[in-house]
Amino acid sequence: MDNQEIRNAGLKVTLPRVKILELLENSTQRHVSAEDVYKLLLDKGEEIGLATVYRVLTQFEAAGLVARHNFEGGHAVFELDRGEHHDHIVCVVCGKVEEFMDATIEQRQREVAQERGFEMADHSLIIYGRCNKHKEA
Amino acid sequence: MDNQEIRNAGLKVTLPRVKILELLENSTQRHVSAEDVYKLLLDKGEEIGLATVYRVLTQFEAAGLVARHNFEGGHAVFELDRGEHHDHIVCVVCGKVEEFMDATIEQRQREVAQERGFEMADHSLIIYGRCNKHKEA
DNA sequence: AGATAGATGAGAATCTTTTTCATTACGAGT
DNA sequence: ACTCGTAATGAAAAAGATTCTCATCTATCT
Structure with a gap:
């Protein structure tokens, strides 16, 4: 508990x-x-x-x-923090926040860090966009 | 100019x-x-x-x-903003910032947004880690 | 239960950013 | 180049977010 x-x-x-x-x-x-x-x-x-x-x-x-x-x-x-790591996608119009996790991106991040001599500790990825209710015509 | x-x-x-x-x-x-x-x-x-x-x-x-x-x-x-989009990788020890661009990640982000009904406008990706000078033994 | 180190609350302090408003400067038109 | 209206600036105040100070209180260990 x-x-x-x-x-x-x-x-x-x-x-x-x-x-x-x-x-x-x-x-x-x-x-x-x-x-x-x-x-x-x-x-x-x-x-x-x-x-x-x-x-x-x-x-x-x-x-x-x-x-x-x-x-x-x-x-x-x-x-x-419920253990499951995830990133965020935020609607720039209404502020709605959804969570997502993409294995490909996670993997590439690790590789990118390594290629540059870094040991990845953490990361922050936020996608900004317009959600289905606020897309432009 | x-x-x-x-x-x-x-x-x-x-x-x-x-x-x-x-x-x-x-x-x-x-x-x-x-x-x-x-x-x-x-x-x-x-x-x-x-x-x-x-x-x-x-x-x-x-x-x-x-x-x-x-x-x-x-x-x-x-x-x-010199036109070329890029993301950042930051050393959590010394604060050094390097820039990078990874086509795979860029592409997947666009797809992830689409899968969720979003139209991506922008994004922010920051990888935190330890640079070659500050990696753990 | 009592002692003690750690935790809390209220307000002051700090830091970053925005706003207000009186003054100044750019630039369109002459 | 000169004038004028509008936009831009500077200083200080205000606002917003977060941290600090310090006297008081309370888990926890014995």
Whole structure:
């Protein structure tokens, strides 16, 4: 359960941490900003300081529990890391985000890194486009 | 020449714009933040306000003269768009940035977007890793 | 239960970027 | 080249996101 995941991360099992993790697991939105988390918790009657939300999300990221993404727009969004790696495709009109995984791309990335003497640690791929509802005529 | 590029963007040819474009063309660093541009200009004795730097870079981006990247770390970096599209590979230890272009990846991205009903407009791919000088034993 | 190291909350501080507004400069037309 | 209207600039304030400070509180270990 959650508590164990927090403990495994070397963190004390505190109410803010449990609530934030729960929220990430149950939220309908996969990608939430720190501000989102803060407000969603407020809506549920949980008074957790914004500074704590930032701290906890950063700790969860360090522990590999959540991933932080720098989409366009200046602020970071977080999502629960459910083990399955994936990339994102974002509609530039409505902001809808879909996830995908493509083995060919994954493989080529590894090769490209190697060809340049790099040892790949991670990557970030975001495709921007217009979704079926917002394609141009 | 530069002036024509600025004019083509529908912008007046002003001293700040010319100086910023020149700097982007001649800088040894390919990826510079707005703050970098501001300071580099100061070093050259050009007193151009930071607000103007932001405004001009945003205008250049809209005109397709420069590309804006959201690497990790909260602030955006800009680079002159020389027509040739490319992606980036960044060393997580020293911050070194190399550019690359891989036709296979480009092609697959287009296909992935299509398979999901998207019309690809742009994309951002950043590989993070350790360069040859910082690989683990 | 008590001690202690770690966690929290509130607000201040910091950093990046945008906005406001008064002043200045480009460039079209003469 | 000169004038004028519009767009551009600079400085400072504002806004937005994130981090830090520090006094207080609380898991966890004994």
